Amino acid sequence: MNNMKHHKEALKDKIESGARISPEEALTLFSFDLIELGRLGDLRRKMIFPHEQAGFIIDRIINYSNICEAGCAFCAYHAKANRVPAYELSNEEIIEKVKLLKAAGGSQVMLQGGLHPTYRLDKYLEMVRLVRETFPECFIHAFSPSELVHIGKKEDIDLISLIGILRDAGLNSVPGASDILVDSVRERVSPKKIKTKEWCTVMDALHHHGMMSSATMTYGMGETYEERIEHLRVIREVQDRTAIIRAFIPWSFSPASTQMDDITPATGIEYLKMVAIGRIFLDNVIYIQAGWLTEGMKLAQIALAVGANDMGGVLMEEVVVKATGIETRTNMDEMIAVIRNAGKKPVLRDSAYRVIREW
Numbered sequence: 001m002n003n004m005k006h007h008k009e010a011l012k013d014k015i016e017s018g019a020r021i022s023p024e025e026a027l028t029l030f031s032f033d034l035i036e037l038g039r040l041g042d043l044r045r046k047m048i049f050p051h052e053q054a055g056f057i058i059d060r061i062i063n064y065s066n067i068c069e070a071g072c073a074f075c076a077y078h079a080k081a082n083r084v085p086a087y088e089l090s091n092e093e094i095i096e097k098v099k100l101l102k103a104a105g106g107s108q109v110m111l112q113g114g115l116h117p118t119y120r121l122d123k124y125l126e127m128v129r130l131v132r133e134t135f136p137e138c139f140i141h142a143f144s145p146s147e148l149v150h151i152g153k154k155e156d157i158d159l160i161s162l163i164g165i166l167r168d169a170g171l172n173s174v175p176g177a178s179d180i181l182v183d184s185v186r187e188r189v190s191p192k193k194i195k196t197k198e199w200c201t202v203m204d205a206l207h208h209h210g211m212m213s214s215a216t217m218t219y220g221m222g223e224t225y226e227e228r229i230e231h232l233r234v235i236r237e238v239q240d241r242t243a244i245i246r247a248f249i250p251w252s253f254s255p256a257s258t259q260m261d262d263i264t265p266a267t268g269i270e271y272l273k274m275v276a277i278g279r280i281f282l283d284n285v286i287y288i289q290a291g292w293l294t295e296g297m298k299l300a301q302i303a304l305a306v307g308a309n310d311m312g313g314v315l316m317e318e319v320v321v322k323a324t325g326i327e328t329r330t331n332m333d334e335m336i337a338v339i340r341n342a343g344k345k346p347v348l349r350d351s352a353y354r355v356i357r358e359w
């Protein structure tokens with residue numbers, strides 16, 4: 001047996017034993033055959049989540065404004081990208097959207113926007129209170145780490161105080177939008193957004209308040225495999241320290257209509273490998289979401305066989321990905337059918353991943 005073959009066999013045994021793998025070992029996984037890697041991903045999913053169920057939530061993202069002073073190269077949503085005209089939602093429009101979610105049996109509202117140049121903390125508090133008053137029982141999962149740091153700087157207050165104020169107004173949790181947590185990549189694709197250390201500081205501040213978050217990954221922006229694994233390493237380390245990351249959500253970069261439209265989009269095999277590697281490496285994250293919005297329903301369904309165990313939200317509205325020309329839509333019936341057809345039990349869940357309804 002040559003050295004590489006021996007190394008791969010030893011790594012396979014290690015993964016099957018449930019042991020934590022190193023970043024160097026994770027790097028080797030990119031060279032694994034998809035079927036073998038997928039089998040290992042599903043095995044590790046069973047070790048941490050021994051149920052054959054896959055959940056989804058009915059939620060609505062309210063993108064309150066696309067006016068943003070960051071102008072990231074990978075984003076087609078912000079107004080200066082000239083894809084979506086500049087807009088700001090009025091209070092009445094926000095209330096209407098929340099009412100529609102409530103009427104549709106939804107349970108989670110996400111508020112997300114760019115780094116608005118003139119909004120102050122009062123505006124964000126007003127939005128949270130509006131949602132809370134319109135739909136008192138809903139779960140408000142809002143404002144990315146970049147938005148929080150942006151607001152904190154504008155107000156000159158520290159993150160722990162800022163998050164405490166927003167929580168007292170009704171904020172429940174924060175989506176851990178993380179792109180790629182490698183500063184050299186961030187400097188290239190989003191130089192005006194927060195750096196890795198600040199992202200970690202936001203996670204620590206949320207942990208201070210006992211608030212939960214998530215972690216995403218936007219790969220395929222010209223980064224190396226080493227940089228992808230470094231991203232996972234940062235997330236695993238933060239999770240070891242805080243245990244606030246409920247879910248990991250990888251999705252591939254959609255280059256159309258961005259300043260980086262010369263990049264060839266990542267393939268389906270690459271996506272499935274990222275799901276499986278994320279599952280194996282992140283041994284401290286229970287849920288891995290299949291990204292149907294960017295990858296399409298068919299690929300997301302296969303992701304359930306290689307380590308994913310959640311389908312995310314039946315989104316009632318989405319503007320950011322749509323700006324790149326992708327218009328994937330779904331509904332509850334399709335979600336149930338896709339999960340069933342994957343050999344899993346569909347469950348409707350809430351934001352804390354508690355089962356609300358089973359089929």
Ligand code: SF4
Nearest residue numbers: 068070071072075114
């Ligand atoms: S990714 Fe966010 S911060 Fe960057 S330009 Fe788009 S809206 Fe602004």
